[in-house]
Amino acid sequence: MNVIGWMIVASEIGFWVVIGLGLVTRYIFKRNKLGLFFLALTPLIDFILLVTTSVDLFRGATATTAHAIAAVYIGVSIAFGKSMIEWADVHFQYYITRQGEKPKKRSGMDYAVHYVKGWGRHVLAYVIGAGFLVFLIYFVNDPSRTEALEGVLKLWSIVLGIDFLIAISNFVWPEKTKSG
Numbered sequence: 001m002n003v004i005g006w007m008i009v010a011s012e013i014g015f016w017v018v019i020g021l022g023l024v025t026r027y028i029f030k031r032n033k034l035g036l037f038f039l040a041l042t043p044l045i046d047f048i049l050l051v052t053t054s055v056d057l058f059r060g061a062t063a064t065t066a067h068a069i070a071a072v073y074i075g076v077s078i079a080f081g082k083s084m085i086e087w088a089d090v091h092f093q094y095y096i097t098r099q100g101e102k103p104k105k106r107s108g109m110d111y112a113v114h115y116v117k118g119w120g121r122h123v124l125a126y127v128i129g130a131g132f133l134v135f136l137i138y139f140v141n142d143p144s145r146t147e148a149l150e151g152v153l154k155l156w157s158i159v160l161g162i163d164f165l166i167a168i169s170n171f172v173w174p175e176k177t178k179s180g
Contacts, residue, residue, distance in 0.1 A: 005066040005069075007052050007053070008066060008069055018041045019085055022035045023035065023088060028096075028097070045077075049070055050070070050074055050132070053070040057136055057140055067148065069152065071132035072156060074129060075127070075130070076129065078124075078125070079121045079128060083118075091103055108176070109174055111174065115166070116170070118167075119163055119164060123160065129156070133149050134153070
């Protein structure tokens with residue numbers, strides 16, 4: 001795996017470490033401002049990955065799938081970051097500190113509406129990540145060095161379309177509530 005691949009792994013680990021530090025600091029040590037500081041570090045991780053990827057390509061590296069996934073990662077992190085932090089917060093409160101309401105399992109139209117909102121975030125992630133990919137393609141300006149970026153952009157476009165079909169299918173065939 002190349003340096004960019006390892007940076008993606010480090011970014012994902014770093015993302016969850018700062019979230020964990022933020023939640024532990026906030027709920028276990030009762031230091032809200034310090035906990036918020038840790039949670040606010042998540043965009044810094046994205047910025048470091050963006051700079052690392054850009055510098056690598058600027059120095060003449062041929063774009064790999066890892067470079068493209070870095071752009072996807074940044075888009076997903078920005079679009080879904082807040083909701084992932086909220087998810088972690090609710091689950092941490094309930095399962096670790098034994099406070100708050102139990103996270104609810106969605107079904108039926110509630111699940112369908114929630115999924116469509118998630119698809120909206122996917123569109124935002126796509127716009128951000130695809131924007132980075134297009135920028136890098138034009139920045140490098142050498143089709144032989146950016147083939148992997150274009151390939152991931154095409155694949156992600158197909159995935160976004162499939163996700164849309166799934167989102168709509170949830171309204172046509174809503175998920176049933178499990179009884180038991």
